[in-house]
Amino acid sequence: MKKPVIVALCCLLALGTATAAFAEEPAPTPAPELVELSPKDTAPQFYPDSISWQEDGGQLLVVKQYSVPYGTAVADLTESGIQWGGFDYTLWGVTQSVEGGVTEEKEVTQDFELSVRSADAETARNDVKESVAYDDEYGFSGSLTLQDITIGETLQADSTYMATAHYAGTVTRTEAGTVHYTLLYA
Known part of the structure; x- marks a missing residue:
């Protein structure tokens, strides 16, 4: 009596194993779909x-x-x-x-060509700003102060003289x- 039970159990086990061997492989999980945010739903930076x-x-x-x-x-x-x-x-x-x-400093000089109404440097200072703002492409900024004026000797057609205003100063930038x-x- 034990033999037929054992034989029946072995047949069931063999049948279960054979069924598993012919079963379909599980389908791969699809990759998550990327969804774009609308402009009003942008994530904070x-x-x-x-x-x-x-x-x-x-x-x-x-x-x-x-x-x-x-x-x-x-x-x-x-x-x-x-x-x-x-x-x-x-x-x-x-x-x-x-x-x-980190704050960096550098000395800057800058010259500007302009017209002034007087050949006298002290009088011509009235036609020129005492300081000018400075900003460059490297992030340096600050203010430059008028140092000197060089005036050309030739009177122009509009009754002015060509002059070069020399500015200098220390400018800074902060990084990191x-x-x-x-x-x-x-």
């Missing part, structure tokens, strides 16, 4: 390091703190509107501090580092 709430004169403020690379503008961090507890919040104030930035912003929404 930066996420806050912390979000907290504080009370100021009975007004509840939402405080978002960010640590971002130097050169990041506040506009990259602000949200058009925040809702919390059923109330709308708008940007109320911003503080910032820079950590680890981290900017810490605190945005207050009220």
